[in-house]
Amino acid sequence: MKPWTLGLTGGIGSGKSAVAAQFAALGVDVIDSDQAARWVVEPGRPALAAIAEHFGDQVLQADGHLNRPALRELIFQSPAERSWLEGLLHPLIAAETAQFLANAKSPYAITVSPLLIESGQYKLAQRILVVDVPEQLQIERTMQRDRLSAEQVHAIMAAQATRAARLSHADDVLVNDRDLAWVKQEVERLHAFYLTLNGGQP
Ligand SMILES: CC(C)(COP(=O)(O)OP(=O)(O)OC[C@H]1O[C@@H](n2cnc3c(N)ncnc32)[C@H](O)[C@@H]1O)[C@@H](O)C(=O)NCCC(=O)NCCS
Numbered sequence: 001m002k003p004w005t006l007g008l009t010g011g012i013g014s015g016k017s018a019v020a021a022q023f024a025a026l027g028v029d030v031i032d033s034d035q036a037a038r039w040v041v042e043p044g045r046p047a048l049a050a051i052a053e054h055f056g057d058q059v060l061q062a063d064g065h066l067n068r069p070a071l072r073e074l075i076f077q078s079p080a081e082r083s084w085l086e087g088l089l090h091p092l093i094a095a096e097t098a099q100f101l102a103n104a105k106s107p108y109a110i111t112v113s114p115l116l117i118e119s120g121q122y123k124l125a126q127r128i129l130v131v132d133v134p135e136q137l138q139i140e141r142t143m144q145r146d147r148l149s150a151e152q153v154h155a156i157m158a159a160q161a162t163r164a165a166r167l168s169h170a171d172d173v174l175v176n177d178r179d180l181a182w183v184k185q186e187v188e189r190l191h192a193f194y195l196t197l198n199g200g201q202p
C-alpha cells in the first residue's frame with residue numbers, strides 16, 4: 001500500500017530537522033524541502049543560472065556554488081525578490097518532493113518544510129505535525145546555530161506564517177521546549193500512534 005504523508009512544519013529554528021532525524025532513525029522515509037532547495041541550485045542546474053542572471057554574480061561564490069548568505073540578505077529585505085525566488089524554486093522543490101514521496105517505502109513518509117502552510121504543500125499531506133516553540137527560544141536557537149543577529153532572525157520570521165496560523169493547521173503538536181531526550185521520547189510516542197493509523201486517520 002502507498003504510504004500516507006505526514007507534513008512536518010514549524011518556524012525557523014523550531015527544531016524540525018532535530019525531530020525529523022528522530023523519525024528517520026526509526027526507519028521513516030523523510031524528505032526535507034530545505035535540502036531539496038539545495039539540490040535544485042547545484043552548479044550546472046538551470047535554476048542556478050537563472051538566479052545568477054537575475055541577481056548578478058554577487059550571489060555566486062568563486063567556485064561557482066550559490067552564495068547562500070548573500071542571497072539570504074537580498075531576499076529577506078525585499079518581498080518582491082523573495083517572491084521571484086520562490087516562483088522559481090518552489091515548483092522545483094515540489095517536484096523533487098513528489099518524486100521522493102512516490103518512491104517512499106515506510107508505512108508513512110514525512111515531508112518537512114518551513115513553508116508547508118504558506119506554500120499550500122500541506123494539502124498534499126494527510127496529517128500535519130507542527131513543531132512549536134516559544135518565540136524567545138526559537139530566536140535564541142536560530143541566532144546560535146546560524147550566527148545571525150536578532151534583527152536577521154526577525155526578518156526571516158516576518159516572512160513566515162505566524163505561530164497561531166501554523167497551529168491552526170496542526171493535527172499533532174510537538175512542543176520543543178525541553179532537551180533532545182524529550183524530542184526522542186515524543187517522536188517515539190507519535191511514531192507508535194502513526195503506525196496505528198490508516199491513511200493518516202484513526
Ligand atoms: C535564501 C537561501 C539561499 C538561504 O540559504 P541558507 O543556507 O542560509 O538557509 P536554508 O536554506 O537552510 O534555510 C534556513 C531557513 O530559512 C527559512 N527560509 C528559507 N527560505 C525562506 C522563504 N522563502 N521564506 C521564509 N523563510 C524561509 C526557513 O525557516 C529555512 O528553514 C535559501 O533559504 C533559499 O534558497 N530559499 C528559497 C527557497 C525556499 O523557499 N526554501 C524554503 C523551503 S521551501
Ligand SMILES: Nc1ncnc2c1ncn2[C@@H]1O[C@H](COP(=O)(O)OP(=O)(O)OP(=O)(O)O)[C@@H](O)[C@H]1O
Nearest residue numbers: 011012013014015016017018114141145178179180
Ligand atoms: N530540544 C532541543 N534542545 C536543544 N537544542 C535544540 C533542541 N531542538 C533543536 N535544537 C537546536 O536548535 C537549533 C534549531 O533546530 P533545527 O535545526 O532542528 O531547526 P529547524 O526547524 O530545522 O530550522 P530551519 O527552519 O532553520 O531549518 C539547532 O541548532 C538544534 O540543534
